[in-house]
Amino acid sequence: MPIQYxxxxxxxxxxxxxxxxxxxxxxxxxxxxIEIMLNAANLLLVAFSKMHxxxxxxxxxxxxxxxxxxxxxMVVAAAExxxxxxxxxxxxxxxHSIDVNFLNRLKN
Amino acid sequence: MNAIILSAVxxxxxxxxxxxxxxxxxxKGIALVGLLIILIANINETYNGPIFEINTYxxxxxxxxxxxxxxxxxxxxxVYFILTSKQIEKVGGHTAEYFTLIFFVxxxxxxxxxxNNLLMLFIGIEILTIPLYILTGSKKKDLKSNEAALxxxxxxxxxxxxxxxxxxxxxxxTGTFALEKIIPAAASAQGAPAVTAQTLSFLEVGGxxxxxxxLAFKVSAAPFHFWLPDVYYxxxxxxxxxxxxxxxxxxxxxxxxxxxxxxxxxSVDVSKIIGVDWKMIVAIxxxxxxxxxxxxxxxQQNVKRMLAYSSIAQAGFMLFAIFSLxxxxxxxxxxxxxxxxxxxxxIFAILSRMKDYTFAGYNGLAKSNPALAFANTVFLxxxxxxxxxxxxxxxYYMLASVMQTGHYMWLVIVGVLFAAVSADYYFRVIQSMYxxxxxxxxxxxxxxxxxxxxxxxxxALAIVIILVGVFPNSVLYWLYN
Amino acid sequence: xxxTEIIFWILSVLALVSGLMVIFSKNxxxxxxxxxxxxxxxxxxxxxxxxxxxxxxxxxxYAGAIMVxxxxxxxxxxxSATAEPKKKVWMKFTGVISGGLLLWxxxxxxxxxxDMRGKxxxxxxxxxxxxxxxxKVLFTEYAVPFEICSVLxxxxxxxxxxxxxxxx
Numbered sequence: 128m129p130i131q132y133x134x135x136x137x138x139x140x141x142x143x144x145x146x147x148x149x150x151x152x153x154x155x156x157x158x159x160x161i162e163i164m165l166n167a168a169n170l171l172l173v174a175f176s177k178m179h180x181x182x183x184x185x186x187x188x189x190x191x192x193x194x195x196x197x198x199x200x201m202v203v204a205a206a207e208x209x210x211x212x213x214x215x216x217x218x219x220x221x222x223h224s225i226d227v228n229f230l231n232r233l234k235n
Numbered sequence: 236m237n238a239i240i241l242s243a244v245x246x247x248x249x250x251x252x253x254x255x256x257x258x259x260x261x262x263k264g265i266a267l268v269g270l271l272i273i274l275i276a277n278i279n280e281t282y283n284g285p286i287f288e289i290n291t292y293x294x295x296x297x298x299x300x301x302x303x304x305x306x307x308x309x310x311x312x313x314v315y316f317i318l319t320s321k322q323i324e325k326v327g328g329h330t331a332e333y334f335t336l337i338f339f340v341x342x343x344x345x346x347x348x349x350x351n352n353l354l355m356l357f358i359g360i361e362i363l364t365i366p367l368y369i370l371t372g373s374k375k376k377d378l379k380s381n382e383a384a385l386x387x388x389x390x391x392x393x394x395x396x397x398x399x400x401x402x403x404x405x406x407x408x409t410g411t412f413a414l415e416k417i418i419p420a421a422a423s424a425q426g427a428p429a430v431t432a433q434t435l436s437f438l439e440v441g442g443x444x445x446x447x448x449x450l451a452f453k454v455s456a457a458p459f460h461f462w463l464p465d466v467y468y469x470x471x472x473x474x475x476x477x478x479x480x481x482x483x484x485x486x487x488x489x490x491x492x493x494x495x496x497x498x499x500x501x502s503v504d505v506s507k508i509i510g511v512d513w514k515m516i517v518a519i520x521x522x523x524x525x526x527x528x529x530x531x532x533x534x535q536q537n538v539k540r541m542l543a544y545s546s547i548a549q550a551g552f553m554l555f556a557i558f559s560l561x562x563x564x565x566x567x568x569x570x571x572x573x574x575x576x577x578x579x580x581x582i583f584a585i586l587s588r589m590k591d592y593t594f595a596g597y598n599g600l601a602k603s604n605p606a607l608a609f610a611n612t613v614f615l616x617x618x619x620x621x622x623x624x625x626x627x628x629x630x631y632y633m634l635a636s637v638m639q640t641g642h643y644m645w646l647v648i649v650g651v652l653f654a655a656v657s658a659d660y661y662f663r664v665i666q667s668m669y670x671x672x673x674x675x676x677x678x679x680x681x682x683x684x685x686x687x688x689x690x691x692x693x694x695a696l697a698i699v700i701i702l703v704g705v706f707p708n709s710v711l712y713w714l715y716n
Numbered sequence: 717x718x719x720t721e722i723i724f725w726i727l728s729v730l731a732l733v734s735g736l737m738v739i740f741s742k743n744x745x746x747x748x749x750x751x752x753x754x755x756x757x758x759x760x761x762x763x764x765x766x767x768x769x770x771x772x773x774x775x776x777x778y779a780g781a782i783m784v785x786x787x788x789x790x791x792x793x794x795x796s797a798t799a800e801p802k803k804k805v806w807m808k809f810t811g812v813i814s815g816g817l818l819l820w821x822x823x824x825x826x827x828x829x830x831d832m833r834g835k836x837x838x839x840x841x842x843x844x845x846x847x848x849x850x851x852k853v854l855f856t857e858y859a860v861p862f863e864i865c866s867v868l869x870x871x872x873x874x875x876x877x878x879x880x881x882x883x884x
Contacts, residue, residue: 128724130835133761134407134438134826136728140735140754141400142819147739148393149811155744155790157389159751163735164396166778168403169770170758173845175407177765177837180844182410191844191853193406196354197770198854200399201777202865203361206872207392208782210365212789213879214372214388218381219793227389229382243867250874292857332878339871346864354861362868369875375883407832438832441825 133174140167154215154225158208165204169197236285236297237276238305238345245269246338253331263320266334270313273341277305293413294352300565301348303714304488307569308344311481311576312337317692318584322473326373333373336366337477344485348492353402353412356489360398360453363485364391370474371466383469390462394452401445408439414496443497447516450493453486456554457523460547464531467543475539476583479546480576484568487553491568494557517558518646524551525653532660539592541660542582545618548657549575555633555650559640566711567632573703573710574625578614581696584689585611588681597664599673600680606690607681608668613697617704619661620654625703630654632707720839723764731757744790748783755779765837767845 140163147160176193183189215225222229245266252265276286281302324330343363350356368391372384406412448459455463467475494513528548535541553571556564585607589596601608617626634647673680703710734754741747755778762771826832843849854862 128720128837128839130407130832130837131826132724132728133837134832135823136731137403138822138826139732139819141396142815142822143732143735143739144396145818146812146815148389149815150808151739153744154385154389155786156739156747158392159738159747159786161389161392161396162751162778162782163738163754164393165399166755166758168396168399169774170761171400171403172406173762173765173767173770174837175403175410176844177767177839177842178407178835179410180842181836181838188844188849188853190410191849192412192858194767194770194845194850195854195858196402196406196412198773198850199354199358199858199861199865201773203358203868205777205782206365206868207361207395208785209876210368210872210879211388211392212785213876214368214381214384216789216792217372217375217879218385221376221378221381225793227385229378239864243864243870246867246870250870289860291860294858294860327878328883329878329881332874335874336871336878339867339874342867354858355864358861358864358868362864362871365868366871366875369871369878372879375879437825437828441822 130174130178134171137167137171137174140164140170152227154218154227157227158211158215162204162208165200169200172197172200236287236289236291236295236349237280238273238309239295239342239349240287241269241273241276242338242342242345245273246335246342249331249335249338253329253335256331259324259330262324262331262334263316266316266320266338267313269338270309270316274306274309274313277302277309281306294355295346295349296351297349299714300569301488304348304484304569304572305345306713307572307576308341308348308481308485311484311573311580312341312477314577314696315477315480315580318580318689318696319473319476319587321689322584322587326471326473327375329373333370333474336370339366340477340482344481347485347489350489350492351414353405353414356493357395357398357402359489360486361395363482364453367474367478367482370477371470373474374471377469379469380471381469383466386462386469387466390452394449394459397445397452398449401442401447401449404438404442404445406442408437408442414493444516446493450486450490451520454483454490454550454553455524455547456520456550457527457547460524460527460550463547464540464543467546468537468540472539472583472587475543476580476587479542479583480579483546483550483553484572484576487550487556487568488572491556491560491564495560495565514558514643517554518643521551521554521558521646522649524548524554525649529653529656533656535660537593538586538589538597538664541594541664542579542586545657545660546579548653549618551653552630552633552650555637555646558643558646559636561636561639563632563636563639566714567629567636569714570625570632570703570707570710571629574617574629574700577696577700578617578626581610581614581693581700582618584693588683588685590680590682594663594667595671596680597667598671598680600668603673603680604685604690606694607685610693610697611668612665613700615661615664617700619658621658623701623704625700625707627704628707720764723760724839727757727760727764730754731761745787748786748790751786752779752783755783762845764839765845766840766842769845769847769850 144160144164148157151157172193176190179190219225323333343359346359350359368388371387374380452459528544532541532544556568617624620626620630634650637643637647734750737750738747759771759774
């Protein structure tokens with residue numbers, strides 16, 4: 128597969144994530160859109176790792192660091208999500224809403 | 236390496252001490268002893284090498300700069316603990332856990348000062364920020380604290396997403412995550428790809444742009460600053476103090492390291508063809524940051540909010556180091572880290588004891604507590620960059636580093652102008668303390684009368700700031716020895 | 717068009733459609749389900765590129781653990797479609813416009829980048845994505861970051877307890 132296809136796909140997914148962050152106010156959905164962004168980066172890293180592997184067929188394990196980076200992203204994302212959902216639940220307990228701008232709304 | 240390992244271990248120790256030690260007062264002692272151990276280990280590493288010989292495969296590189304920054308971060312954390320541990324105990328019922336999280340943040344800061352690989356940059360930034368999300372939201376019943384945590388968390392993970400996309404693009408362009416593109420001999424013997432192609436890469440430039448934006452988020456450079464006022468205002472004052480001092484300095488060190496390694500060296504020839512001028516991008520960031528920070532700070536009525544905006548303005552000054560990228564910038568950022576962190580910690584230590592966070596709340600402090608008012612004045616003067624305080628030389632080094640690059644006189648002038656503007660809002664606090672009388676004369680401005688030990692440490696801190704201001708070389712001396 | 721290409725296009729379209737449905741679904745539960753379908757599509761891509769370990773981890777960790785956590789939280793809060801206040805139309809409009817601009821800029825960067833022309837990502841072959849090779853490198857070269865990640869997990873664990881515990 129030409130690498131441009133993968134770059135295009137990953138960038139499109141990334142932009143879907145960015146648009147979602149910008150247009151939604153529900154904190155959980157915003158959070159899911161951030162996950163889409165992370166996954167776009169993951170897909171791109173794997174594609175690049177396979178590209179570098181194809182470019183250097185003689186070198187053992189060429190491009191393997193890209194896939195390992197994806198592994199680390201997944202690890203970090205899991206930690207981040209546990210913290211994030213804890214914060215969201217805490218907010219919900221107090222205000223019964225997970226609107227991103229809940230304080231502005233309370234003032235009105 | 237010592238500092239990273241020991242601060243992680245100390246975090247675990249604090250975690251267990253919450254179960255084993257029931258006396259609230261003991262936590263402070265454990266934390267301070269722990270910090271002393273880390274400090275000694277770090278200084279020992281500076282002169283004798285690490286205790287643990289660990290092959291990091293060039294993921295981390297400890298040079299004089301990073302070790303010295305670690306020393307600064309550890310000392311500042313120590314000062315922070317001495318001054319504010321009482322306030323930490325008041326935040327909620329999880330004192331030991333807050334200390335744990337602060338140790339983990341310190342671990343992240345030490346990683347960021349030594350990273351040599353984009354993977355470590357990413358992990359370091361995450362270790363630095365994830366505990367901060369928690370600390371921001373640690374006042375669970377306070378809606379402002381809740382909102383601050385939610386905002387900080389969403390903005391922080393959004394900027395992490397940007398950074399990861401940027402790193403992925405850089406990887407596509409260069410084939411490596413290492414900061415310098417030359418694969419070291421040890422790694423290529425292991426069979427790592429020997430990708431040293433110096434081809435022009437649009438992807439690398441695009442990736443660097445995204446990583447720059449993401450780091451600008453983290454250091455709150457305008458136009459990526461909008462999360463900061465709410466977060467700093469909503470978070471409990473004790474933790475705002477830590478976020479505004481050590482954490483910010485660590486993020487700037489990471490930013491500086493990245494730019495010295497990447498943008499300056501490898502992308503210059505590329506950027507000429509594509510038309511991306513890194514100097515220009517950073518200059519725009521600087522001017523936006525100074526403008527937004529200073530203008531908004533002037534309009535604030537609340538001291539805590541004013542300090543939040545002024546921390547944006549200070550970030551603008553620290554960005555000068557990322558603009559000039561020379562040896563003087565490295566020295567300058569260390570001096571700035573010392574001057575700015577100590578002054579911020581001092582100001583917040585006093586602020587968090589005030590009843591009223593508005594300017595009027597400071598009225599007449601000089602009469603009721605002359606020692607605290609004196610110390611607070613020194614801290615404010617240092618932030619404003621008045622001569623004979625540490626802040627003056629910090630700002631001087633920043634501007635001088637730009638002068639050294641030769642062509643950018645106008646930027647220096649802009650910097651000086653905004654430094655003058657910043658004096659306005661810092662002086663308003665001094666004015667309230669000395670020249671206005673409190674309306675409720677007999678009640679006092681502080682929540683409770685501060686202990687003498689607190690007064691003495693605050694005044695001692697002020698004297699240290701003056702001493703650093705008179706002899707700035709006493710700090711830099713340690714960098715080269 | 718070979719079978720590989722057909723699979724690639726199907727997976728790509730599935731990923732993009734799922735992504736769009738995540739942000740345009742009214743009901744958060746539907747969003748989660750579409751997100752799971754997005755993760756499966758991405759896992760399909762990983763398998764296509766012979767990154768088997770990541771494909772499995774992606775399904776187990778993301779689609780399995782994380783999305784179940786999301787669903788759990790949404791069910792806990794009993795969010796319905798009407799709970800979310802509407803953002804103003806012009807806000808949505810500017811959001812879409814700026815996202816579209818970003819897409820346009822990045823895509824034009826990719827199109828104009830000479831050095832990516834003619835390069836391919838290997839599909840169906842290559843052994844770097846196998847557990848054996850990944851594991852060997854992970855526990856030699858990447859051992860230090862792997863250990864440091866434990867600090868991250870510890871802080872996340874402590875944090876989740878501090879935040880989640882009820883105040884006495």
